[in-house]
Amino acid sequence: METVQKKGVRLSRQRETILAELCKVKTHPTADEVYDMVRRIMPRISLGTVYRNLDFLSSRGIVLRIGGAGTQKRFDGNPMPHPHLRCSICGRVDDLEYPIALPEIPVEQSMGYQELRCDVEFVGICPMCAGNKM
Missing domain, CATH: 3.30.1490.190 (Ferric-uptake regulator, C-terminal dimerisarion domain)
Known part of the structure; x- marks a missing residue:
């Protein structure tokens, strides 16, 4: 979460949960896999919300979006x-x-x-x- 503070981004509860779950794993999950992880904590979150928040986090350099054209996008909680x-x-x-x-x-x-x-x-x-x- 230190990276978030350095970037001056305030996170909603949903974004915080998505980021926390993503940072717990080293498997580079897809958005669908992140959704499954977050749903255990926030059962009412939608898949669209997870996609939008992963886009937000990756566009600000808080998480990495991995994958080129034609490959399924995966996410990495280590932005370095x-x-x-x-x-x-x-x-x-x-x-x-x-x-x-x-x-x-x-x-x-x-x-x-x-x-x-x-x-x-x-x-x-x-x-x-x-x-x-x-």
């Missing part, structure tokens, strides 16, 4: 830049616990873009899916 591993079969996402230097684009090469960040994602086959293929 770090690399991920994604399974090309089941979509599972894990943090890569290996320090790699994230590249930075010099301002003169940014072509006028603002708020640049670098998302590093390695794609492979997770151990569970690899075991199923044999």
Whole structure:
């Protein structure tokens, strides 16, 4: 929650609950999975509310939205830049616990873009899916 305070964002009870539940797990859940987690605490929350609040939290850099075009979006409660591993079969996402230097684009090469960040994602086959293929 320290990140939220640094960004000067006040959170509603719903957003606080969504963020707290997301920060409890390391599994990078989908919005539907976050909804299932939050519903245990707030049974009347709607799926649309969870989607809107995840969009809000990710647009402010409080959580990470993971996934490129054509992939199911997943969410990470750790907003600090770090690399991920994604399974090309089941979509599972894990943090890569290996320090790699994230590249930075010099301002003169940014072509006028603002708020640049670098998302590093390695794609492979997770151990569970690899075991199923044999």
